[in-house]
Amino acid sequence: MSVTLKDVAQAARVSVSTASRALTGTGLTSERTQQRLMHIARELGYRPNPIARGLKTGQSRLVALLVHNLTNASFQVMAEVVQARLKALGYQMLLCIGGDDPQQESDTLTTLVDHRIDGLIVVPTGKNGAQLETLSKDVPIVCLVRRDDATDLETVLADDPQGAYLGTRHLIELGHKRIGLIVGRQDTTSGRERLSGYVRALREAGIARDDTLVHAGHYVPETGATCCRKLLDHPRPPSAIFVANHEATLGVLRVTAERNIAIPDDLSLLCYEDMPWFEWHRPAISIVDNGARDLANLAVDRLLHRMDVKGNGSDGVREYRVGARLIQRDSCRQIDTPGPAKSAKSKSPSPKSSAAKSAKV
Amino acid sequence: MSVTLKDVAQAARVSVSTASRALTGTGLTSERTQQRLMHIARELGYRPNPIARGLKTGQSRLVALLVHNLTNASFQVMAEVVQARLKALGYQMLLCIGGDDPQQESDTLTTLVDHRIDGLIVVPTGKNGAQLETLSKDVPIVCLVRRDDATDLETVLADDPQGAYLGTRHLIELGHKRIGLIVGRQDTTSGRERLSGYVRALREAGIARDDTLVHAGHYVPETGATCCRKLLDHPRPPSAIFVANHEATLGVLRVTAERNIAIPDDLSLLCYEDMPWFEWHRPAISIVDNGARDLANLAVDRLLHRMDVKGNGSDGVREYRVGARLIQRDSCRQIDTPGPAKSAKSKSPSPKSSAAKSAKV
DNA sequence: AGCGTTTCTGCAATCGTTTGCAATTTATCG
DNA sequence: CGATAAATTGCAAACGATTGCAGAAACGCT
Known part of the structure; x- marks a missing residue:
């Protein structure tokens, strides 16, 4: 033909x-x-013909990215970044969706190596460590966002302890003393790490930790709603809530709207991870940005490095942390001074203005 | 090995x-x-080894999906659907992001055929008709959501005229006579088609068309904001706004929030295409669902059919339309009867309740 | 037993490249 | 100019599967 x-x-x-x-x-x-x-x-x-070439050389010029889903905004930008980077280098990205399900992950992994992919970036479920470990003998692998403790694969992580610390400290600096936290399940790394950052910030500020202000649960809107209600019904309710996940944020927003609680006047709200509409929401929602873009870029860098160095040579470094940063918008206010919110000054929340306000770690 | x-x-x-x-x-x-x-x-x-097999058989068990981006919620669910369907059949999905850029589209297309993909589902930019036409000699192709007029490729489209008609009629049935429309550029099919549906509904209801209530522009939040302001500043402002795109919705929501316009009490709001958070927004936003899930499924069906029938046999049918449906939530109210909004009854907008209310075309 | 069928198996070519080795050409230099 | 080294080139064997063709085995039948 x-x-x-x-x-x-x-x-x-x-x-x-x-x-x-x-x-x-x-x-x-x-x-x-x-x-x-x-x-x-x-x-x-x-x-x-890449197929014929692949047969001889054992390479496919295919790199796979395995994520849990595409509804998560972080995964979206990661996918876009990875795709763009790889394309520039003549690789095609194979995007796979594992649904955070170990079985699916396992299946997908085998098909991928069958296809002789040249590299793999994976957000592991954590349940297929052995398989990943084996595969890494054949194919360069980099883990993203999550660590699989059963392996010693190179891993690119968000700096969750730091991010949660930054966010909490920001609220403390605004004068908040009672800060509610809605965080992920404590059997996940990110859940634990975000809690630890929160705790550290409180400790540093000399604020006694009150565990009745901390709620953990799945990263879904319902969790946000339930936990938010609990916090609001607390005998001494918090003046600020730190929602450590964007899915849960949906639930929190709904509950506060239902109860006519004005943000940031009655309650300050700080979230983790960005969503495109946060900026357009009224009030625009302040966030701790986990740096999805940087994470993806670093993961690609590391993968390319491994792919270059045949034989999968390691550099000794096994874990990379990408700094989180605070993006102040309009959902948190100074609590001491009654009056207009301190950080709610920007009229039009153009990307530029919020970028200017953001602080790099 | x-x-x-x-x-x-x-x-x-x-x-x-x-x-x-x-x-x-x-x-x-x-x-x-x-x-x-x-x-x-x-x-x-x-x-x-699929590579070796592919060399001999000329097949790769790879199917590509080429979309504009991943930030669009419709594309997300389409990608997830396509991936799931294909995986079940032993195919891998190659997800490519073309950014609605003809050059990128063209490049991607050539790499894809190089890789001897077995099939392609593409959201065409409309500028590479000739190339698509040529490729379709080698590979089964199905166009999705957009038609490339330079080709006579099989195409799966949303029924935009019908969707816009449905939405507008719904507003009319609620008693609205002055309905603002924020719609896409009129040099796109969807822009034109959605306008036509709107016009038809008005005509059928015997309502005189007022072009000062119709604004067209790019599908971005800024457009929504600008057009919304224009509508609100109108000497005889509309009692309802139909936003024919979810990106523009962001801008509209922001402007109404800024001006303290209560939805649905002061203004009814109806949007096109769903977003995960619409349901959690307060009030939950009523929409016309373009049926992304159905679109993707049908596209896969058609593609599989073409892949089966070697030689790319056609059935004569070149264009499929997937029905839109109305999902009533809480952002539109009956306008005649002052008092509580008619359609704002559901307390907790669980998927179940909204599904129960939705009307199939 | 002999013969024709049918069913099963193996040989070898093929898909489009890459690559070790040997053969050929060209350049270099005394 | 001839010998030797260096630069090019071609032959042929891979890579791991599929498949047409022909030979071998098994079977049924007279």
């Missing part, structure tokens, strides 16, 4: 091997024939 | 060809040897 290397070789009256060498630029052909062949190849519209 | 067909054959003391035939189940081997080989293959952990 399409034009093959043989066609090119014939047209140029050389052997297939010469053609191959000329076009792949091994430097083993004379300048002249190389030029000539490249010209003819272009003329004929020759495009090498 | 991994175990090959040859290894299996050797272990079973048969030739590679017999092994191949037994394992692919061509029915050309005796029952006994087939069983024996399958057993040995399993024992050895043999997994066929």
Whole structure:
């Protein structure tokens, strides 16, 4: 159907091997024939067949990204970043959706290696450590966002302790002393780490920790709603709530709206992870940005590095942390001074203005 | 490295060809040897190499989905649906992001055919008709959501005229006579079609069309904000706004919040396309659902059909329309009867309750 | 037993590349 | 100019599967 290397070789009256060498630029052909062949190849519209090449070289120029879903905004930007980076290097991204389900993850992993992918970036469920470990013998693997403790794979993580610390400290600096926390399940790393950052900030500020202000649960809107109600019904309710996940934020917003609680006047709200509409919400929602973009970029960097260094040479470093940063918008206010919220000054929440206000760790 | 067909054959003391035939189940081997080989293959952990197979058969078991981005909620669910369906059939999905940019689309398309994908579902930019047409000689292609007028490729479209009609009629039935419309650019099919549905509903109801209530623009939040302001500043402002795109919705929500306009009491709001948080917003936002899930499923169906029928046999049908449906939530109210909004009864907007209320076309 | 069928198996070619090795050409230098 | 080294080139064997063709085995039948 399409034009093959043989066609090119014939047209140029050389052997297939010469053609191959000329076009792949091994430097083993004379300048002249190389030029000539490249010209003819272009003329004929020759495009090498990656499958045939893959069979011989064992490479596919395919890199897979395995994430839990696409509804999570972080995963979206990660997917976009990874795709863009890889494409620029002549790789195609194979995007797989594992649904955070170990069985699916396992299945997908085997198909992927079957397809002889050249690299893999995976957000592990944590239940297939052994398999990942085995696969990493064949294929460079980088873990993203989550660590699989059963492996010692290179892992790119968000700095959750730092992010939660930053956020909590911000609220404390605004004068808040009773800060509610809605956080993920404590059997997940991120859940634990975000809690620890919160605790550290309180301790540093000399504020006694009150566990009745801390609620943990799944990252779903319902959790946010339930926990929010509990916090609001507390005998001494918090003046600020830190929602350590954007899904839960939905529930919190709904409950506060239902009860006519004005943000930030009656209650300050700070969230973790950005969503495109946070900026357009009224009030615009302040967040701790986990740096999805940076995470994805770093993961790609590390993967490319591993793919270069054949034999999967390691650098010793096994874990990378990407700094979180605070993006102040309009949902948190100074609590000492009654009056207009301190940080609610921006009229139009253009990306520019919020970027200017954001503080790098 | 991994175990090959040859290894299996050797272990079973048969030739590679017999092994191949037994394992692919061509029915050309005796029952006994087939069983024996399958057993040995399993024992050895043999997994066929898709690359080698692909070289011979010209197939890759790879199907590509080319969309504009992943921030659009419709594309997210489409990607998830397509991935799930294909995986069940032993295909891998290659997700590509074209950014609605003709150049990128063109590049991506060539790499994809290079990789000998078995099928392609594409949301076309509309600028690469010729190329698509050519490729469709080699690979089954189905267009999704957008039509490329330069081709006569099979296309799965949302029924935008019907959706806009449905939405507008709903508002009219609630007693609205002045209905603002914020719609997409009129050089896009969807922009034109949604406008036409709106117009038809008005005409059927005998309501005079007032073009000062209609604003067209790009599908971005800023457009929504600007158009919304114009509508509100109108000498005879509308009692309802139909926002024909979810991105623009963000802008509208912000402006109404800024001006303290209560929804639905002061203004009814109806949007096009769902977003996960619409249901959690206060008030929950009523929408016209374009049926992203159905669209994706149908596109997969059509693609599979084309992939089965070798030689790309066509059925004559070139265009499929997937019905839109109205999902009533809490953002539109009856306008004649002052008092509580008619359609704002559901306390907790669980998926169940809204599904129960939704009307299929 | 002999013969024709049918069923099963193996040989070998093939898909489009890459690559080790040997053969050929070209350049270099005394 | 001839010998030797260096630069090019071609031959042929891979990579791991599938498949047409022909030979072998098994079967039924007279």
